[in-house]
Amino acid sequence: MKTLLKHPLIVLALGLASCGKPSSGPPPAAPMAAGPLEVGVITVKTSPVTLTQDLPGRISAFRVAEVRARVSGIVLKRLFKEGSDVKEGQVLYEIDPAQYEASLESAQGTLARAEASLNSAMLKLNRMQSLIDSRAISKQDFDEASGSKRVNEAEVLLGKAAVKTARINLDYTKVTAPITGRIGLSQVTEGAYVRTDQATLLTTVQQIDRVYVDVNQPSSDLLRLKQALTSGKLKADAAGQARVKLVYENGEIYPEEGSLEVSDVTVNTLTNSVTVRAVFPNPRNELLPGMFVRARLEEGTTPDAILVPQLAVTRNSKGEPTAMVVGAESKVELRVLETPRAVGNQWMVTSGLKAGDQLIINNLQKIRPGAPVKVAAPDSAAPAQTSSAAK
Structure with a gap:
């Protein structure tokens, strides 16, 4: 028998015979059908949102006065410290008054x-008045005396005007601060010759207890703001003016709040923008002219805004924002949205979603419209009741 098993043909025949016999082990398990994909959702809710807009701008002084020479002469003294606060009427410079004192004495x-x-x-006219009545002098002599009196009256008026002018010029030798504020660098030193025909600039005084912030706002945004306020979609303060906050370059918020004062009456044709001016109190002189800041304009309040996370919104081939929601029979529905602006890390939705919709926030790459899904987690409310808009 052992000899037969060693024969190659017999071994091959036995191998082929064993292939046809059923296996004695258990059959393999059949693959299970895949169930609905689990997704996380949030329930869309409405909430009041304060609409704001950050716009870059620069600070300018509330009032700026250039101090210039109003008489010619040599600067004798500088009577202020550069960078200090000065009062209106405070003497800043003294110009050599010698020639103006002499002019005043000459005019006097x-x-x-x-x-x-x-x-x-x-006196002569009074004497001739009595003589003309008795006809002791001619009418011509009397008329000449009367005309001489009027000429002398005119000379007196001219003399008074010359004295006044000379006194004004003498007063101008003491250069005073035209406004109360902070004085800048002196442009001249003692011994410098200043001239009126060139209106020599001596220094500049700026009032900064209040400051302006000038920002450029797109004309479309300004029009949208006015329309929203008119229709009642946005609520402003009692005066109908938007409140303004100030944000430093490092992101810190200035503690004092300002107000929108005026917007330019014309649109810049090159930039299609309108200059908007706000006023801020500056009691600690922290805001300096020329500083770069961002003005956060409070446009009003939308009482029933819908905010959704940005991660739940994608875009289709047309560039339109879209979102997936759990619809009827727990199947995925695709919604095309209108998202006019971002509010923090969320989109404000004005069309495409309504309160109560279940918005899918994960597994967006694994689902398609019409696919059945299963809600994996309890609903959570849409975050943030109020936020600041980032445009």
């Missing part, structure tokens, strides 16, 4: 001579 002398001539003419 001319006035005194004119007044003396007028007094003499009046």
Whole structure:
């Protein structure tokens, strides 16, 4: 028998015979049918949202006064410390007054001579008045005396004007601060010659206890804001003005709140924007002219806004924002949305979703419209009742 098993043909025949016999082990298990995919959802809810808009801008002083020479002469003294606060009327410079003192004395002398001539003419006219009544003098002589009196009266008026002008020029030798504020660098030193024909700039005073913030807002946004306020979709303060907050370059918020004062009446044709001006109190002088800031305009409040996470919104081939919701029979529905603006890390939805919709927030790459799904987690409310818009 052992000899037969060693024969190659016999071994091959036995192998072929064993292939046809059923296996004595258990049959393999059949594959299970795949169930609905589990997805996380949030229930869409409405909530009041304060609409804001951040716009870049620069700070400018509330009032700016350039101090210039109003008389020519040598600067004798500088009477202020650069960068200090000055009061309106405070003397800043002294210009050599010698020639203006002499001009004033000369004008006063001319006035005194004119007044003396007028007094003499009046006495002469009074004497001739009695003589003309008795016809002791001619009418021509009387008329000449009367005309001389009027000429002398005119000379007195001219003399008074010359004295006033000379006194004004003398006062101008003491250069005073035109407004209360912070004074800048001096543009001249003692010994410098200043001239009125060139209106020499001496220094600049800026009032910064209040400051302006000028920002450029797109004209479309300004029009949208006005339409929303008119229709009642947005609520402003009692005065009908938007409130403004200030954000530093490092992201910190300035503690004082400002108000929108005015917007330009024309649109810049190059940038299609309108300049908007806000006023901020600056009691601690923290805000300096020229600083770059962002003005956060509070446009109003939408009482029933819908906010959804940005991660739940995708875009189709047309670039339209879309979202997946759990619809009837727990099947996926595709919705095309309108998202006019971002609010923090969320989209504000104005069309495509309504309160109560179950918005799918995960497994978006694994589902398709019409596919059955299973809600994997309890509903959670849409976050953030109020936020700041980031455009």
